[in-house]
Amino acid sequence: MIWQLDLFLLLFVIICALAAINVRDLLSAAIILGAYSFFMCMLWAEMGAVDVAFTEATVSAGVGTVLFVAAVFKTVRRSKD
Amino acid sequence: MTHQFPALIIVVPLLAALATPLVGWKNGRLCYYWAVFTMALVCFFAIGLLRSVILNGPISYHQGGWAPPWGIEYYVDYLNAFMLPIIAVISLIVIIYSKHSINRELGGRQMPTYTLILLMITGLMGIVVTGDLFNVFVFLEIASLSCYGLIASGQDGAPLATFRYIIMGTIGASCYLLGVGYLYIVTGSLNLADVSQLIPPLYHSRVVLSAGVLMLVGISLKMALFPLHTWLPNAYAYAPSSVSALIAPLFTKVAAYLMIRVMFTLFRPDFFTTIIPATTILSWLAVTAMMIGSFYAIAQDSLKKMLCYSVVAQIGYIALGIALANKAGLIGALLHILNEAFTKGCVFLVVGAIIYQTGDCTIDHFKNLFRRMPYTMGAFTIGVFSMIGIPPTCGFFSKLSLLMGCIVDHHWVFVAVLLISTILNVIYFFRVIKVASFEEPEADYGRKAPYDQVRMEEVPLSMRIPIMLMAAGILLTGIFSSTIAKTILIHIVPAGF
Amino acid sequence: MLRSRYQDIIAQTIVRIMVPFVQIYALYVLAHGHYSPGGGFQGGVILAASLVLIFLVYGYENALERLKLATAGRLCSLGVLIYAGIGFLCLLLGGNFLDYSRLAPIFQVSLPRARSLGILGIETGVALAVMAAMYSIIMDIVNSDTGNGESHAAGHEIENGETSSDGK
Amino acid sequence: MLELLLSKYNYWLYVILMMIGLYAMLAKRNLVKKLIGMNIFQTAVILFYVSIGVKTGDVTVPILPYGHHHGHEQAINVAHYLNPLPHVLMLTAIVVSIATAGVALAVLILIYRRYRTLEEDEILKINQEAGT
Numbered sequence: 001m002i003w004q005l006d007l008f009l010l011l012f013v014i015i016c017a018l019a020a021i022n023v024r025d026l027l028s029a030a031i032i033l034g035a036y037s038f039f040m041c042m043l044w045a046e047m048g049a050v051d052v053a054f055t056e057a058t059v060s061a062g063v064g065t066v067l068f069v070a071a072v073f074k075t076v077r078r079s080k081d
Numbered sequence: 082m083t084h085q086f087p088a089l090i091i092v093v094p095l096l097a098a099l100a101t102p103l104v105g106w107k108n109g110r111l112c113y114y115w116a117v118f119t120m121a122l123v124c125f126f127a128i129g130l131l132r133s134v135i136l137n138g139p140i141s142y143h144q145g146g147w148a149p150p151w152g153i154e155y156y157v158d159y160l161n162a163f164m165l166p167i168i169a170v171i172s173l174i175v176i177i178y179s180k181h182s183i184n185r186e187l188g189g190r191q192m193p194t195y196t197l198i199l200l201m202i203t204g205l206m207g208i209v210v211t212g213d214l215f216n217v218f219v220f221l222e223i224a225s226l227s228c229y230g231l232i233a234s235g236q237d238g239a240p241l242a243t244f245r246y247i248i249m250g251t252i253g254a255s256c257y258l259l260g261v262g263y264l265y266i267v268t269g270s271l272n273l274a275d276v277s278q279l280i281p282p283l284y285h286s287r288v289v290l291s292a293g294v295l296m297l298v299g300i301s302l303k304m305a306l307f308p309l310h311t312w313l314p315n316a317y318a319y320a321p322s323s324v325s326a327l328i329a330p331l332f333t334k335v336a337a338y339l340m341i342r343v344m345f346t347l348f349r350p351d352f353f354t355t356i357i358p359a360t361t362i363l364s365w366l367a368v369t370a371m372m373i374g375s376f377y378a379i380a381q382d383s384l385k386k387m388l389c390y391s392v393v394a395q396i397g398y399i400a401l402g403i404a405l406a407n408k409a410g411l412i413g414a415l416l417h418i419l420n421e422a423f424t425k426g427c428v429f430l431v432v433g434a435i436i437y438q439t440g441d442c443t444i445d446h447f448k449n450l451f452r453r454m455p456y457t458m459g460a461f462t463i464g465v466f467s468m469i470g471i472p473p474t475c476g477f478f479s480k481l482s483l484l485m486g487c488i489v490d491h492h493w494v495f496v497a498v499l500l501i502s503t504i505l506n507v508i509y510f511f512r513v514i515k516v517a518s519f520e521e522p523e524a525d526y527g528r529k530a531p532y533d534q535v536r537m538e539e540v541p542l543s544m545r546i547p548i549m550l551m552a553a554g555i556l557l558t559g560i561f562s563s564t565i566a567k568t569i570l571i572h573i574v575p576a577g578f
Numbered sequence: 579m580l581r582s583r584y585q586d587i588i589a590q591t592i593v594r595i596m597v598p599f600v601q602i603y604a605l606y607v608l609a610h611g612h613y614s615p616g617g618g619f620q621g622g623v624i625l626a627a628s629l630v631l632i633f634l635v636y637g638y639e640n641a642l643e644r645l646k647l648a649t650a651g652r653l654c655s656l657g658v659l660i661y662a663g664i665g666f667l668c669l670l671l672g673g674n675f676l677d678y679s680r681l682a683p684i685f686q687v688s689l690p691r692a693r694s695l696g697i698l699g700i701e702t703g704v705a706l707a708v709m710a711a712m713y714s715i716i717m718d719i720v721n722s723d724t725g726n727g728e729s730h731a732a733g734h735e736i737e738n739g740e741t742s743s744d745g746k
Numbered sequence: 747m748l749e750l751l752l753s754k755y756n757y758w759l760y761v762i763l764m765m766i767g768l769y770a771m772l773a774k775r776n777l778v779k780k781l782i783g784m785n786i787f788q789t790a791v792i793l794f795y796v797s798i799g800v801k802t803g804d805v806t807v808p809i810l811p812y813g814h815h816h817g818h819e820q821a822i823n824v825a826h827y828l829n830p831l832p833h834v835l836m837l838t839a840i841v842v843s844i845a846t847a848g849v850a851l852a853v854l855i856l857i858y859r860r861y862r863t864l865e866e867d868e869i870l871k872i873n874q875e876a877g878t
Contacts, residue, residue, distance in 0.1 A: 146677035240856040
């Protein structure tokens, strides 16, 4: 575990989390959530939890994002907050 | 063969649930018979386990042959053995009942519905039977997810109510998971029995304190204890009627079971009574829940909504019994779990029957219902008696035990609240009975002698018999309540009470 | 909306090249799961992802031609039946549920080898179930304005949570 | 104080993420935003669990470089490996979180079909108008 890299990734994770809940376009929010999951997975790989990272990359960053995007396409893209 | 029952009781409904799409491939109606058959089998396992525990003591089952604390252990002692038949019998009765009701309310969607129902029962059984803290979380989520799916298939506001339930339920499960994680940090184990042996020296560590609080909050959310109950009334009211008859008696009660497990098995009872004053807070929340739930119930127009608030109030009774942390209180809580399962099952089935016959369940439209549906309303009256606590029913004995628990510890405020909430129960239920039996039809009904022309319009036999069975269950558990308390419940009470 | 609007020759060619490799990788992840990261669940998800890729680029109908939703539902049940069948086999041979060492006499192999094979069998079942469930969820959500897709989707969703919890 | 902040930064950041998720779940009115908050909340819990398994020093990921079919079984020194148990638990938790998200999204589509909006205040307004 390299703590500089760790902190750097954690910073990105938090930025992505804040962006995902603050951006008004829901499609962007879904994609930023995918990026959030991906940074999270890099963080975990870096912390030694390769199995968790692998699962997160396939499940949350992959299929989860597709699910969110599909749902946003089916509903509405704009959000008031 | 009995030693395999703890695994079978989970594997059989799980397998049956996932085989349901294959069974219903050509004809969706077969799913009903499949579900009934499965639940009959599960009932057999559950009662077999209860018998075996009474005769031979607790059973420990090592999943995959790995000994605890490394492997997952399924552990059945008196408390589990008491809960399992309740879940199995209630769900068998409700599934028998559900044939026509699901046909009418959900159209041709029997296959997914029965799949979800069986999965939910798997989850509930799993929560009860497992002896592994993380496994509890997994089964809790299986049960909750299928519960979300079932509720969302209801009418009107069901999707919005489900969404709120999903959000709240996830917060609850995550809190529980965090608590387990904290315990894992200090003990390095996830086995319930193992952890409970390892933590007593660490009781004053902040990690263990926060673990206890987090787990308690998470479980209270799933249990819908007073300030965290807001998701419950809408979710249960909008669900299809046989679904609400299944989840209202079982889900919150299983969460109550989990609370008993955490408070009295995982931690020693003195942890929550002296080291952190959780029981004091819990008991005040419980009495508030009793009052608030009853007041809201009085204000409702719809019988189903009223019963949902009544669930909130009754959860207060159970939580009060747990929080009293003495022998009479705990036995009262356990008896109340048994009583509530049958009573809520009975009244929710009756609501389903009324909706089936008349199309809605607004209390003001119940005129002449006693004449039109005498058997159903007779069962309803027994349910109401049990809810109020009139002697031959089980409700009387559980309330008596709770009162004893309050008196032993000199909690006079709680005694007063118990009595007042009983009066409130009388008020809101007798409104229903008054409308249904004593009120004459309105003048513009267009009949001169309306009472003679009211025809009997009972529900089909496959709905009437389950309702009668539930009513019989209320009476039988009442009559045999002292036997149940002597043979099973007395062994559940932890040492030191 | 996601249907056949973004048909693009470059994307189609690339996906045509990629899909077999993605599927082979999924099979590797599945088969090598007990030595390295991965396993039945991840392999199944990657398999489903390859199908979703086809759907995204070639359109909804084209994907349905390859795997119908009804077939996916049955595959899901079949996967779970493989899982539970192995579990029950152990139970019938006198062990506890999922006690793979009891399989040794049947396959004529050593005890550790039997455990390894048992896990592989279980993982295969899980992968099938997860692949089918994930695929039908996504297809149902995408197609939800034409019918009662979502209760169906919810049903499969839970089965999927189910199988993976067994996979633990 | 600084020592406490720096040595346990994982735990601090998991709390921050969790609070971000909780804020989104409680304060945002858009239902998709609530769902995204829920997702962040769950990943924060997973981050916490993964942080439990971390060890410093000469340790490596919990994968054995040899299998039993190579014939020789060496003694394994657990001090050289990260603790894999929290990782294994979290596989299930990730699956649970994606399953919850799937169910919730299906429910969201149902809500949208009924109300044609996903803003909570507008939905409540529609409900109120229908009620009166």
